[in-house]
Amino acid sequence: DPADFVLKQFSKEEKKDLAEFLDRGADVVEFLIEKGLDLTQSKFNS
Numbered sequence: 001d002p003a004d005f006v007l008k009q010f011s012k013e014e015k016k017d018l019a020e021f022l023d024r025g026a027d028v029v030e031f032l033i034e035k036g037l038d039l040t041q042s043k044f045n046s
Helices: 002-007 012-035 037-044
Strands: none
Touching (some): 012 037
16 A cells, blocks of 8 residues: 555664755755756756
């Protein structure tokens, strides 16, 4: 069930990387607000 996968607890490995993922996510949102969708997709999806 996809909901079970999405809602499960983070593994130890995932918890270790969580701060880095959140920092990167914040950078993406800030870039999106400042530069727009097209540039954000080009920068972060390549």
